[in-house]
Amino acid sequence: MSTFWAFPGQGAQQAGMLHALPDDALVGECLREASDALNEDVLALDTADALRSTRSVQLCLVIAGVACARLLMTRGHTPDFVAGLSIGAYPAAVVAGALTLSDAVRLVALRGELMQNAYPQGYGMTALIGLEQSVVEGMIQQVHGARSPVFLANINADNQFVIAGSDEAMAHVAALAKAQGAAAAKRLAVSVPSHCELLTASAHSLAEAFAQVCVQTPTLKYLSGSTARPVYTAEKLRDDLAFNMCRVIDWRSTVQTAYERGARLHIELPPGTVLTGLARKVFEQGSAVAFQGARLDTLSALSREEESRHP
Structure with missing residues (x-):
């Protein structure tokens, strides 16, 4: 048995979500790393007004997911599987060691701009x-x-x-x-029509930017939210990240794949709890919990219990 970390997509964002992250030096390091990469203060991105922007939403989701995942990892916990719904694939790739946080936020800033510029309204x-x-x-x-x-x-x-x-x-x-x-x-x-052919041109533009970025082979089992299958190579992962904006997301099958391959503890990284509700329908013989609203020591205890069954 093993652990599956899931990262949410757009729609999960909450005003003040970066300010609500745990008060920990590691979180501060993540915020500084993202701010330095973008040459802006990312703590200005989580106001209700700023979150009307697709770019701001996507950046906040990536930063929050990576920061909280790193908190768990510093406590000695490493997931067996990671996956993300839509933009959640980016923090999943960072946690899997395939992409640096700095490269991820730069790519995601471009991703958000491409998407909102393609369909600014309607x-x-x-x-x-x-x-x-x-x-x-x-x-x-x-x-x-x-x-x-x-x-x-x-x-x-x-x-x-x-x-x-x-x-x-x-x-x-x-x-x-x-x-x-x-x-x-x-x-x-x-505010954009994600995961359909309307964003094909934008995905090709993002793929051109991805060609200039170093993507590593994932060190954890990274599941594609589009195909619901593991991605083993850097090139396949690059394609998965660049084009997931114009591909249908099959989250139902992605969660099922993790469960069928032995995952019995599902942890949803911030923000939100929607993926946890979806996972509980699949993880009948396991546990599905959300980082948000849970104590860090509780998540650690659950992880240790699962790891003891799957050394």
């Missing part, structure tokens, strides 16, 4: 809860067109999906979903 993402995938896909087919683009973007659970596209197209699908008996159709706090 687009986004909407969660649909309570319907089967085939039903969601059928509704998308009814609505999608050149003037009303809408796509399946995230497969989060058996009855939880996210669509991406224009505001009008998503509203149309949401209305159809409610008519079909959906439990909820909720617009997410994401």
